Amino acid sequence: MYNSKIKGLGYYVPDNVVTNDDLSKLMDTNDAWIQERTGIQERRHVVKGEDTTTSMGVKAARIAIERAGIDKDEIDFIVFATLSPDYYFPGPGVLVQRDLGLPTVGAIDVRNQCSGFVYGLSVADQFVKTGMYKNVLVIGSELHSHGLDMTTRGRGVSVIFGDGAGAAVVSREEDNSKGILSTHLHSEGQHAEELSLLAPGMGSRWVTDIIEENDPDDESYYPYMNGQFVFKNAVVRFSEVIMEGLEKNGLKKEDIDLLVPHQANLRISQFIQKKFGLSDDQVFNNIMKYGNTTAASIPIALTEAWEQGKIKEGDLVVLAAFGSGFTWGSAIIRW
Structure with a gap:
């Protein structure tokens, strides 16, 4: 391989x-x-x-x-x-x-x-x-x-x-000592509705129903998020999946050179940073400038970190994400 x-x-x-x-x-x-x-x-x-x-x-x-x-x-x-x-x-x-x-x-x-x-x-x-x-x-x-x-x-x-x-x-x-060492993926569908958007024409309501009702107060067009519940689950799953990746490769949290988390909320990133004892230089955040760009957040942040010289050859880079589904995952990379 x-x-x-x-x-x-x-x-x-x-x-x-x-x-x-x-x-x-x-x-x-x-x-x-x-x-x-x-x-x-x-x-x-x-x-x-x-x-x-x-x-x-x-x-x-x-x-x-x-x-x-x-x-x-x-x-x-x-x-x-x-x-x-x-x-x-x-x-x-x-x-x-x-x-x-x-x-x-x-x-x-x-x-x-x-x-x-x-x-x-x-x-x-x-x-x-x-x-x-x-x-x-x-x-x-x-x-x-x-x-x-x-x-x-x-x-x-x-x-x-x-x-x-x-x-x-x-x-x-x-x-084989370089590159993506391992990835780790999980889901927990029992919490699917805690962060969701029902697609018009799908599920229990059809486009024809929405047009017929013509309700100006209808909120089903927009995303729903149970913010506190999502936050509580995120901080647990972030920690678990990062440790899972490190342990798979015989590594410790002290080996992390740069953690690039999904940019969901700066408070989540700061919580994980404190839990893992990482310095500001070991965690890359740019949510301040771009907000949460969902699937785009990690590649945007990873690219900016690389452009700014924060990633060097041989560094251990950890990517981690959590979001709707619930789904979460990590990638352990030797640059």
Whole structure:
């Protein structure tokens, strides 16, 4: 078996910056309220007609492919993680294949929300390690802003999320001591409704029902989150899955050079940092600038950390995520 490594990274966020003060003009909130609860200062929202989930993913992918030092036609497979696709079907993976002008390679879509990139990375890792593919493109991209309740009623959710995309090229590595050492994935569907959005036309309510009811107070269009319950589960599962990965590879928490957690809430990251006894230099956070970009958050953060020189060859890098599903996972990487 081969090993796999992240050979190239890239990210893209829209130019449109939305500050907490901007949101205070739309709903009953303020900068102090948002920062105290989430750590977020600003986020990016797309301008309608300028970006889509797919187009942002393509822009991030082009950067990752260039940095990987390969031709785009050397991509063997595409894994696209998102909860906000352009269409219910087809998924964005095939749209990336089209827009990048790739050969007729396979493409799959991963619907694991905040854990989506870690799940997608795990899929790519297995394909490369078994020798089936040599270069797999993994994308996490989200367009949340058009689906949020931008009123006081929805502020508990809408202040958190932003738009953006990140991408990685996962390639074959001959040295088994380098690259992705292991990935670890979990789910607990009994809590699915604690962080969810019922798709119109799916489940118990159909589009025709919604149109007929025409209820201005209908909240089913928007995401629901039981924030405190999600937080309590997140801090437990983050810790468990990080330790699972370390123990699998005979490592200790003291061996971590950089932890890149899913950017869900700065308080969650700080809780995990304190529990593991990590310094500020050992944990990378950028939720302050971008908010929670769900499947895009880890690849955006990982790319920024790499660009800023916070990741060096030989470093032990740990990725960890928790989110809707509930799903959670980790990846242990020797850079």
